[in-house]
Amino acid sequence: MGIAENYGHEANPRSKSANDLARARDAGFHSLSKGFEGFRNSLDSIMSDDPRRSTRGGKILYGGLYSALDQTYEHPQFNVLRRAIREHTLQTVPILDGATFFGPVTDSPWTSVTAIVRATGHSDQTVRRLLVELGHLETLRTPKEAIFIRKDVASDVIERFNNTATLEEASEMLGLTTSVVRKLIDAGFLSAVRDGQTAPARTFKMNDRYAREDVLEFRARALGTFGSTVEPGWLPLGAVAKRCNIRVIDVLQLVLSGRLVNVGRLACGPDIGALRFDWEEVDATQRAPKSSLFGRTEVCKRLRIGNDTFALLVRNGLLPSTQVRLRAGRALSYMVTEQAIDDFDKRFASFSRLTEETGITGKSLRNQIAEGRRRLGLRRPN
Incomplete structure (x- = not known):
């Protein structure tokens, strides 16, 4: 020594x-x-x-x-x-179980990346990327002595793989296509698992993973307590969305909010893909009641305002509105109730309407406003 x-x-x-x-x-x-x-x-x-x-x-x-x-x-x-x-x-020193060091080694605190690969079924590259993400490896391409990992780290990595799912695995669990699941993620129904530790700067792409518990919880919420009764003519998720000219996630939102009653589940499927929908019920939820809601064109005509003014009033909350997906298209439209129109009409009037109802010319009215004799936001006279 x-x-x-x-x-x-x-x-x-x-x-x-x-x-x-x-x-x-x-x-x-x-x-x-x-x-x-x-x-x-x-x-x-x-x-x-x-x-x-x-x-x-x-x-x-x-x-x-x-x-x-x-x-x-x-x-x-x-x-x-x-x-x-x-x-x-x-x-x-990472000496693995099975080696000999003053007798057989059976209690080594070390294991290998290969052992994690065998335990999880994921590729060597995927395992290494997660180890780099967690800060246990510095680079993906490591020297030979760096292929060994402490067992407690390996257990954590294996647990992460077992408790999380890739996008493709989540899609399989839900019975939906990956494109639909991506839209669910974008809409906030599912969130990727983020590690709280400070990881080194990435020089590679790390695919997001999603908690299996969250995926299963979302599936259970969507399946609800729907029975196995499926009427003739009921359609699967993708087909009913296409028939009603809406998005798949809109149909799922109707299911999660409890607005659909006529929903059945095929006995052969435990996932969302096994649901069948009454397309007429779905279609009815997308139609705005004509007797109570008015679109931009009708509101502008009644209040004698332009499209830009309508957008400004809605954006600033001066004209209460609700968004409805009309039968005619996918985009949400701002709709206003009869009561909201009447309340606004009692409080405000457009410039053109003032000139018409008061008999004051536009030039004279502008001068009075400029001189402070009249203020903007005039009440409409009774």
């Missing part, structure tokens, strides 16, 4: 003089006098940095010291030394 500390772990004791050996003994004794901490530091100075050390065992790591303790010094008094070297080495 003293020779390694003074002259390096590759030094040959036979080449040293008596004085060199005496200085080495003093250095070794000084380290060991510090107890196990000094002993472990001495081991680190002896330990080889050969990249094969994890697979080739103690001979590569410690050379003649390991050979002597393993084959020559069999007296039980050396057991404490063997145990101390074994414990420190297994914590420091």
Whole structure:
């Protein structure tokens, strides 16, 4: 140990003089006098940095010291030394279970990326990307000694894979296409799992993963308590959306909000794809009641305002409105109730309407407003 500390772990004791050996003994004794901490530091100075050390065992790591303790010094008094070297080495060097280091290794705290790949069924590249994302590997292309991972880290990674799903897996669980699931994600129905730790800057694309629990919860909400009664003419999700000229996520929103009653589920399917819908009921939810709601054109005509003014009033909340998806198209349209039109008409009047009802010319009215004799936001006279 003293020779390694003074002259390096590759030094040959036979080449040293008596004085060199005496200085080495003093250095070794000084380290060991510090107890196990000094002993472990001495081991680190002896330990080889050969990249094969994890697979080739103690001979590569410690050379003649390991050979002597393993084959020559069999007296039980050396057991404490063997145990101390074994414990420190297994914590420091990734020697896997099944190897031999002063006996068979069965309690190693290390495992390999390959073992994670076998346990999860995911590719080596996918596993490495998650390890980089979590900060356990620095790069995707790692040297040989970096393919080993501590078991607690491996357990965490395996658990993450088992508890999360890719976009394709989530699509299969829901019985929907990946394009529909992407729209559900964009609409906020599902969210990707984000790691709270600070990960290194990515130089690669890491596919999002989604909590299986959230996916299953969403599926259960969508399936609800619908029975297996399916009437002739009821359509699957994609077909009913196309028939009613709306989006698939709009149909799902109707289901989640409890606005649909005539929904059945095929007995052969446990996923959302097994649902069947009464397209007439779905279509009826998209039609605005003509007797109570008015669109932009009718509102502008009744209040004598332009399209830009209508948009301004709606945007600023001066004209209460609701968004309705009309039968004619996919876009949401702002609709206004009869009561909202009447309330606005009692409080405000457009400039053109004022000139018509008061008999004051437009120029005169503009002058009165400019001079402060009249203010904007005039009440309509009774």
